[in-house]
Amino acid sequence: MKRRSVALTATAGAAAGLLGLTALTLPAGAAKPDLPAIEPEELVSSAMTARSPEMAGTIRVDNDLGLPALPGVPESSPLSGGSSTLRAWSDGQGRHRLTVPSEGGEKTVVDDGDTVWKWSSTERTVTKYRPDATREHRPATTPAETARHLIAKLRESSEVAVDGTASVAGRDAYELVLTPEPTERTVLREVRIAIGAEKRIPLRVVVETDGARQPALKAGFTKLSLEPQDSELFRFTPPAGAKVTTPEAPERTERARHRVVGAGWDSVLLTRLPQEPQSRQGTDDGPKDPRDLARRIGEPVSGDWGRGWIVTTRSGSALLTADGRLAVGAVPEQVLTGAMGAPR
Amino acid sequence: MTTTTPTATHRSSAPLGRVLLSELRWVLRRPRNLLALLGLAALPVLIGTVVALTGGPSPGDGPALLASVAGNGLVLPIVTLVMTQSLLLPLVTAMVAADALAGESAHGTLRGLLLAPVGRVRLVWVKATGVLVMTVLSVAVIAVVGVLTGLVIVGSDGLVTLSGTTLPLTGAIGRVALAAGWSMTQMAGIGAIALAVSALTEHPLVVLAVTVGGLIVFGVLGELPALEWLRPFLITTDLYAVADVLRDPIPTGDLITGLWRAGCYVLIGVSATVARMATRDV
C-alpha cells in the first residue's frame, strides 16, 4: 500500500538520523600503527632535540586524581575530577598562546617572545610579566648529552622502555613507559608518554596509580595541526576597559623556600606558604585560604615536626602544618611525614 | 475565452507556493505567536537596560557571560541567545509545532486540509516550513534587537572576545550572525521533534509538556556521570557552545558537533512526522 511504503521510507529516515547520532559516540580511535622499533635512549634523545614546531592543538585533560570534593569549587575546575580542554598555539620560535576556556569565560596566556600577557575574561584583567628576569637558560651541553644524562638519572629509579605504539590526535606515536623500581615508595604505577613518531613531540601523558583502572591523569592532544600559524595569534593588545597590572616577579623569593627531599619517585617537595593568603587565590574560583581548605578536607596528624593536616589522594598526598609548611609528593603518607621531619 | 478557465484546472493539489503562503499567514496572524515574538524582542532590551543601569554583575557574581556585557554591548545578543536557548526559545518553537498538527487536529481543521486535498507528505513539509519560519524569526528578533540595544543602550564600537581580542564592528556582527544561525539549527532540531510529537497527539499541551519536559530531563541526564555515554545523543549537551563564537579563534569542535546533532534531530523528527502522518487516522 502506498501510504505504508511512505511510512516505511520515513521510518528508514528516522533510523538514519539515529545512526547519525550514534556516530557521535564513536571514538575517533585508530588502530595502533606499525612503526620501526626504537631504543628508549634514541627516542628520548630525539624528543629532546626536537624543535618546538609551529602548531595549533587542542589538549584534553582528564583528571581523576581522587581529590575529595571541595566545597565551593565548581565541577569544571581542574582541581576536582573531570575533563577540561585547553587550546595551545606555537609559532616554533618561542611565541605561544594558551587558552583555558571555562563556561562563559576564558583565561588566555600569550607569550609574544618578549612579554607574557595573562588575560582573564571574568575579571577583565590583564597581567603582564617580563619573563627575562626569571627565565632559566639552558645548560650549554648538547641535547643528546642531556638526554643521555636524563635517561641515566631516570634509570636509577625506573625502568624506561618503549612499549608499542599509539595513535594520538590522528598521529602515529611511540609509547615511552617509565615504571618505578620496586624499591621506590610511590603510589604511582607508571607514567606513559606518547611521543610523535614524526616530529618527536610529546602528544600525550598518562599517569597510572596503584590499584586503579582509570588513569589518575591523562593529558593529550585531541586535535593537532602542524601548520604555520597566523602571527596575530602571538600578539596581545589589552582590550579597552581592562585593568592591566604588572606584578613584581615573586618567583625568586618563593623559589628560595622550596626544598626537595628524597630522590626519584620518592621525591617530596617541601615549601612554605606565604604568611598572607595570596590575593590571587581568592578570585580563582576556589576557597580563600589553603589552610582553611586543608582544615576542612584533611585529616589532622601530628608528629615531632608539629601539627598539621594531611590530604591523601590516589596520586599522592599533601601535608600542611599549622605554621604553614607544606610537603607534597606522589608518595604515601608515611614518606611525607618522614620528609617533613627530615633535618635540613 | 481562453482555453483555461480558472475553475477547471483539474489538478490534484493546489500550487505549493499558495499553500505555503497561506500557512505562513496563518502562523503569523496568530496573536499568541506575535506576542511571543514581541516578548523575545523585549528581552535583550530589558537585559541591556539593567546592565547599563547597574554596570552588570561584578566579576564572580552571577553568570560569567553576563558580566562581559558591561561596556561590551555586542555580547548582548549572544548572551540573550544563551539565556533563551535552554527554555524560552524551545517553548516558542514547541508552541508553534503544537499548533501545527495537534492544534489543527483539535480544531478539526486537519481533516479539512487532508480533504482539500493537501497530500499527507506535502502537509508535513508545509507544516515544517511554518515551524521553521517562526523559529528563524524568533532567533532573528533576539539577534537584531540585541545588536541594536547593544549599540544604543550599552554602547560599544567593537566586541571584546572572551579571549581578550577586540573585533571591529563588522566582525562582531558576523559573530552574532553566526551565533544566530547556529542557534536556529538547534531550535530547528527541537522543532522537528516537537512536530513529530504534534503528529502523535491531538492535544497541543502534550506537545509543550513533552518538549519542554524532555529538555529538562535531558539537562538532568547530561549531568549524571553514570550516563556519560548518553551525552552525544542529547541536544542539550552542546547548547552552550553558542558562546564559543565569543572566543577568538573560534573553537569549532562543539559547534560542528552541535550542527551535526541538530541535523540528525531534524532528520529523525521530520521522518517520524511523515511516518505518522502517512498512516494517521484523522
Next chain:
Amino acid sequence: MSGTTETSGTATIDSVPGSAEFAARTHGLRKTYGRTVAVSDVDLAVPHGVVLGMLGPNGSGKTTTIRMLLGLTLPTAGTAELLGHAVPEHVDRALPRVGALVEGPGFHPFLSGRENLLRSAATEPELAGSGLRGAVTAALERVGLAAAAGRKYRAYSLGMKQRLGLASALLVPRELVVLDEPTNGLDPAGTREIRQVIADLHAAGTTVVVSSHLLSEVEATCTHAAVLHKGSLVTQGELTTLLESGGPNLVVAASDDVAGLEALRERGIPARRENGALRVELTEVDSPEVIATLVHAGVGVREARRGRADLEDIFAQLTEETS
C-alpha cells in the same frame, strides 16, 4: 475571470471519469479499533446523481464509513472507490471534486469566517489563485453568512459554524458532496435551508451523501437510503422501494380503538394500535372490507386513509431483525 467563478456554484460537471458506474462504492469495508468492531463488511454503492441518506443511530458506523470512503482513515480490510479512484491510494485524484463536511465544522476561532474560508480555498486544487476571493464570497452568500463573514469564528453560533462548514464544502463545484450530520445544531429555519441546498445540488446533478440519525430528515431530502446498524449495512436502495417494502396498509381513526382491534382480530385481519389510530395491513383484505368489519362491530369510523410505512417503521423492523 471572476464571472466564471460566481456562476460555478451550480455548474454541472460533465467529466465523469472512466467507467465509474458509481460515485462512491465500498467492498467488504471493515474497521476495528482494538477489539471493537466499528464497521464490518459494508458494501455501499452510491449511484451518480442520487441523494443518499445514511441512516443509523449514533455509533452505528456512519461516520467511520464516510471517513474511510474519503481516505481519512485506513480500513482494516476491504476496498473503497471514490469517483472511480481507488481509496486510499489515489484518493487525491478524486478529492478535488468532492466536498465534505465530516464530524462537524472545523475552523480556527481567532480568524474570521472569511479568513477561515480563504485558508480552505488556498488549498483547493480546482481553484485558480485569481478566483479564491470570488469563490469564498459566493460560498458565503450561498449559506447566508455574507453579513457575518467578517466576524471571528469564535463569536459564531452553532448554526453559523455549521453553515460555514457547508460553505467550505461548496467552495468549488463538486461532483460529490458528503455531509455528515449537516443539520446538527441548526434551528428549523436552518434545517430548511440545508434541505434547499441539498435539493439545489441534486438539481444540478451533484451526487450527495447525507448521514443522519434523524429519520425525518432523510425522508424529506433523499432519493436513496442506506441503513447502518451496529457497524453493518442493513439495507440500501431507492427510498420509495424501501418505503413500500413495509406493504400496503390502512390507517383508521375509530371511535373505539379497543373494540375495533378486537373485531378485526376476530376476522383474522392483522392490525395494531398506533398513535391513537388503527393501522391495518391490507395484505389479505381490501379497504372496504376493513371498514365494513368495523361498522358491523359497531365501531364508528371517523377517518380512513391509505397508510405508507414510514422510515421509522422500516428502521425499527430492520434493526430488530439484526439485533
